[in-house]
Amino acid sequence: AQSVTQPDIHITVSEGASLELRCNYSYGATPYLFWYVQSPGQGLQLLLKYFSGDTLVQGIKGFEAEFKRSQSSFNLRKPSVHWSDAAEYFCAVGVWGSSASKIIFGSGTRLSIRP
Protein backbone atom coordinates (compact mmCIF):
# COMPACT_ATOMS: atom_id res chain seq x y z
CA ALA A 1 0.00 0.00 0.00
CA GLN A 2 1.10 3.52 -0.65
CA SER A 3 2.16 5.61 2.30
CA VAL A 4 4.15 8.66 3.27
CA THR A 5 6.13 8.99 6.47
CA GLN A 6 7.30 12.23 7.99
CA PRO A 7 9.26 11.13 11.04
CA ASP A 8 9.58 14.56 12.64
CA ILE A 9 6.39 15.86 14.22
CA HIS A 10 7.86 19.19 15.29
CA ILE A 11 11.13 20.92 14.45
CA THR A 12 12.48 24.19 15.79
CA VAL A 13 15.30 25.99 14.05
CA SER A 14 16.85 29.40 14.52
CA GLU A 15 16.14 32.12 12.01
CA GLY A 16 18.86 32.10 9.39
CA ALA A 17 19.77 28.48 10.01
CA SER A 18 19.43 25.74 7.43
CA LEU A 19 16.48 23.39 7.38
CA GLU A 20 15.85 19.84 6.28
CA LEU A 21 12.47 18.13 6.64
CA ARG A 22 12.45 14.42 6.10
CA CYS A 23 10.00 12.45 3.99
CA ASN A 24 9.94 8.78 3.06
CA TYR A 25 7.41 7.18 0.78
CA SER A 26 6.24 3.72 -0.09
CA TYR A 27 4.98 3.25 -3.64
CA GLY A 28 5.55 0.48 -6.16
CA ALA A 29 5.86 2.61 -9.25
CA THR A 30 7.61 5.84 -10.08
CA PRO A 31 6.13 8.32 -7.63
CA TYR A 32 4.79 11.77 -8.14
CA LEU A 33 5.94 13.66 -5.08
CA PHE A 34 4.86 16.95 -3.57
CA TRP A 35 5.62 19.26 -0.70
CA TYR A 36 2.88 21.55 0.57
CA VAL A 37 2.90 24.22 3.25
CA GLN A 38 -0.09 25.18 5.39
CA SER A 39 -0.33 28.20 7.65
CA PRO A 40 -2.78 27.99 10.59
CA GLY A 41 -6.38 27.99 9.43
CA GLN A 42 -5.36 28.20 5.80
CA GLY A 43 -5.42 25.92 2.80
CA LEU A 44 -2.45 24.25 1.18
CA GLN A 45 0.18 25.94 -0.92
CA LEU A 46 2.30 23.87 -3.26
CA LEU A 47 6.01 24.41 -2.63
CA LEU A 48 7.37 22.06 -5.25
CA LYS A 49 6.73 18.82 -7.07
CA TYR A 50 8.66 15.99 -8.68
CA PHE A 51 7.28 14.05 -11.60
CA SER A 52 10.41 13.01 -13.51
CA GLY A 53 13.77 14.28 -14.72
CA ASP A 54 16.23 16.12 -12.54
CA THR A 55 16.07 14.69 -9.04
CA LEU A 56 16.84 18.04 -7.42
CA VAL A 57 13.73 20.15 -7.62
CA GLN A 58 13.55 23.88 -7.00
CA GLY A 59 10.42 25.37 -5.55
CA ILE A 60 9.01 28.63 -4.34
CA LYS A 61 10.24 30.64 -1.35
CA GLY A 62 13.78 29.29 -1.71
CA PHE A 63 12.89 25.67 -1.00
CA GLU A 64 14.31 22.67 -2.78
CA ALA A 65 13.88 18.91 -2.49
CA GLU A 66 15.88 15.95 -3.67
CA PHE A 67 14.34 12.69 -4.86
CA LYS A 68 16.43 9.68 -3.90
CA ARG A 69 14.94 6.52 -5.29
CA SER A 70 17.40 4.24 -3.48
CA GLN A 71 16.31 5.69 -0.14
CA SER A 72 12.65 6.24 -1.05
CA SER A 73 13.08 9.76 0.20
CA PHE A 74 12.09 13.26 -0.85
CA ASN A 75 13.56 15.57 1.77
CA LEU A 76 12.81 19.28 1.75
CA ARG A 77 15.61 21.77 2.33
CA LYS A 78 16.15 25.48 2.68
CA PRO A 79 19.56 27.05 3.25
CA SER A 80 18.36 29.88 5.47
CA VAL A 81 14.94 30.00 7.10
CA HIS A 82 12.91 33.12 7.76
CA TRP A 83 10.42 33.68 10.56
CA SER A 84 7.65 33.59 7.96
CA ASP A 85 8.50 29.97 7.20
CA ALA A 86 6.89 28.86 10.45
CA ALA A 87 4.02 26.61 9.35
CA GLU A 88 2.98 23.00 8.87
CA TYR A 89 4.67 21.13 6.05
CA PHE A 90 3.18 18.12 4.32
CA CYS A 91 4.90 15.68 2.04
CA ALA A 92 2.62 13.79 -0.33
CA VAL A 93 2.71 11.13 -3.01
CA GLY A 94 0.44 11.14 -6.01
CA VAL A 95 -1.10 7.82 -6.95
CA TRP A 96 -2.35 7.93 -10.52
CA GLY A 97 -4.17 5.23 -12.36
CA SER A 98 -6.84 4.72 -14.93
CA SER A 99 -9.47 3.89 -12.36
CA ALA A 100 -8.40 6.00 -9.46
CA SER A 101 -6.05 8.78 -8.63
CA LYS A 102 -5.38 10.40 -5.34
CA ILE A 103 -2.81 12.20 -3.23
CA ILE A 104 -1.72 10.58 -0.01
CA PHE A 105 -0.39 12.92 2.63
CA GLY A 106 2.14 12.41 5.34
CA SER A 107 1.28 13.32 8.90
CA GLY A 108 3.01 16.67 8.63
CA THR A 109 5.92 18.42 10.32
CA ARG A 110 5.35 21.58 12.26
CA LEU A 111 8.16 24.07 11.84
CA SER A 112 8.83 26.67 14.51
CA ILE A 113 11.40 29.42 14.10
CA ARG A 114 13.49 30.59 17.01
CA PRO A 115 14.26 34.35 16.86
Next chain:
Amino acid sequence: GAVVSQHPSRVICKSGTSVKIECRSLDFQATTMFWYRQFPKQSLMLMATSNEGSKATYEQGVEKDKFLINHASLTLSTLTVTSAHPEDSSFYICSARATGYNEQFFGPGTRLTVL
Protein backbone atom coordinates in the same frame (compact mmCIF):
# COMPACT_ATOMS: atom_id res chain seq x y z
CA GLY B 1 -2.28 29.55 -12.12
CA ALA B 2 -5.27 27.36 -11.46
CA VAL B 3 -7.57 28.69 -8.76
CA VAL B 4 -10.02 26.75 -6.64
CA SER B 5 -12.47 28.49 -4.35
CA GLN B 6 -14.59 27.21 -1.50
CA HIS B 7 -17.71 28.68 0.01
CA PRO B 8 -18.33 29.33 2.80
CA SER B 9 -14.96 29.75 4.46
CA ARG B 10 -16.52 29.27 7.89
CA VAL B 11 -19.85 27.89 8.99
CA ILE B 12 -21.39 27.32 12.40
CA CYS B 13 -24.51 25.23 12.65
CA LYS B 14 -26.65 23.48 15.20
CA SER B 15 -26.50 19.75 15.72
CA GLY B 16 -28.91 17.93 13.43
CA THR B 17 -28.87 20.42 10.60
CA SER B 18 -27.33 19.94 7.16
CA VAL B 19 -24.55 22.03 5.72
CA LYS B 20 -23.53 22.42 2.10
CA ILE B 21 -20.00 23.37 1.06
CA GLU B 22 -19.21 24.43 -2.49
CA CYS B 23 -15.95 23.89 -4.35
CA ARG B 24 -15.38 25.70 -7.63
CA SER B 25 -12.57 25.63 -10.16
CA LEU B 26 -12.43 29.21 -11.40
CA ASP B 27 -10.26 29.07 -14.48
CA PHE B 28 -10.15 25.45 -15.58
CA GLN B 29 -12.42 22.49 -16.04
CA ALA B 30 -12.08 19.96 -13.26
CA THR B 31 -13.04 16.50 -14.35
CA THR B 32 -12.10 15.17 -10.93
CA MET B 33 -12.57 16.77 -7.55
CA PHE B 34 -11.49 15.52 -4.17
CA TRP B 35 -12.77 16.18 -0.67
CA TYR B 36 -10.51 16.01 2.36
CA ARG B 37 -11.10 16.39 6.08
CA GLN B 38 -8.50 17.68 8.47
CA PHE B 39 -8.86 17.50 12.24
CA PRO B 40 -6.83 19.91 14.40
CA LYS B 41 -3.12 19.25 14.27
CA GLN B 42 -3.61 16.31 11.96
CA SER B 43 -3.01 15.57 8.31
CA LEU B 44 -5.48 15.68 5.47
CA MET B 45 -7.53 12.54 5.04
CA LEU B 46 -9.16 11.88 1.70
CA MET B 47 -12.89 11.40 2.09
CA ALA B 48 -14.03 10.90 -1.47
CA THR B 49 -13.24 11.38 -5.14
CA SER B 50 -15.83 12.64 -7.55
CA ASN B 51 -15.79 12.63 -11.31
CA GLU B 52 -18.09 14.96 -13.21
CA GLY B 53 -21.38 13.29 -14.01
CA SER B 54 -20.82 10.14 -12.01
CA LYS B 55 -21.19 8.95 -8.44
CA ALA B 56 -18.47 9.74 -5.98
CA THR B 57 -16.05 7.11 -4.75
CA TYR B 58 -15.76 7.14 -0.98
CA GLU B 59 -12.77 6.07 1.06
CA GLN B 60 -13.13 3.27 3.52
CA GLY B 61 -14.86 4.36 6.69
CA VAL B 62 -16.53 7.44 5.20
CA GLU B 63 -20.33 7.32 5.36
CA LYS B 64 -21.69 8.08 1.92
CA ASP B 65 -25.17 8.80 3.27
CA LYS B 66 -23.80 11.35 5.69
CA PHE B 67 -21.40 13.10 3.34
CA LEU B 68 -23.26 13.66 0.09
CA ILE B 69 -21.12 14.70 -2.84
CA ASN B 70 -22.43 16.10 -6.09
CA HIS B 71 -20.23 16.96 -9.08
CA ALA B 72 -22.82 18.16 -11.53
CA SER B 73 -20.61 20.36 -13.67
CA LEU B 74 -16.96 20.63 -14.67
CA THR B 75 -16.44 23.58 -12.35
CA LEU B 76 -18.53 22.78 -9.30
CA SER B 77 -18.64 20.08 -6.66
CA THR B 78 -20.62 20.22 -3.45
CA LEU B 79 -20.25 18.40 -0.16
CA THR B 80 -23.33 18.23 2.05
CA VAL B 81 -22.87 17.14 5.64
CA THR B 82 -26.26 15.76 6.59
CA SER B 83 -27.54 15.76 10.17
CA ALA B 84 -24.30 17.24 11.38
CA HIS B 85 -23.05 16.45 14.87
CA PRO B 86 -20.25 17.98 16.94
CA GLU B 87 -17.87 15.20 15.92
CA ASP B 88 -18.23 16.39 12.31
CA SER B 89 -16.59 19.68 13.24
CA SER B 90 -13.47 19.87 11.13
CA PHE B 91 -11.64 21.67 8.37
CA TYR B 92 -12.89 20.50 4.98
CA ILE B 93 -10.66 21.06 1.96
CA CYS B 94 -11.44 20.35 -1.66
CA SER B 95 -9.10 20.00 -4.58
CA ALA B 96 -9.57 19.79 -8.31
CA ARG B 97 -7.70 18.11 -11.12
CA ALA B 98 -8.00 18.80 -14.81
CA THR B 99 -7.99 16.01 -17.36
CA GLY B 100 -4.49 14.87 -18.24
CA TYR B 101 -2.80 16.73 -15.39
CA ASN B 102 -1.03 14.94 -12.58
CA GLU B 103 -1.59 17.69 -10.07
CA GLN B 104 -4.38 18.78 -7.79
CA PHE B 105 -5.15 22.39 -6.99
CA PHE B 106 -6.45 22.98 -3.49
CA GLY B 107 -9.14 25.28 -2.22
CA PRO B 108 -8.66 27.44 0.89
CA GLY B 109 -10.78 25.18 3.09
CA THR B 110 -14.01 25.48 5.05
CA ARG B 111 -14.08 25.47 8.83
CA LEU B 112 -17.21 23.68 10.04
CA THR B 113 -18.25 24.00 13.67
CA VAL B 114 -21.26 22.04 14.86
CA LEU B 115 -22.69 23.17 18.19
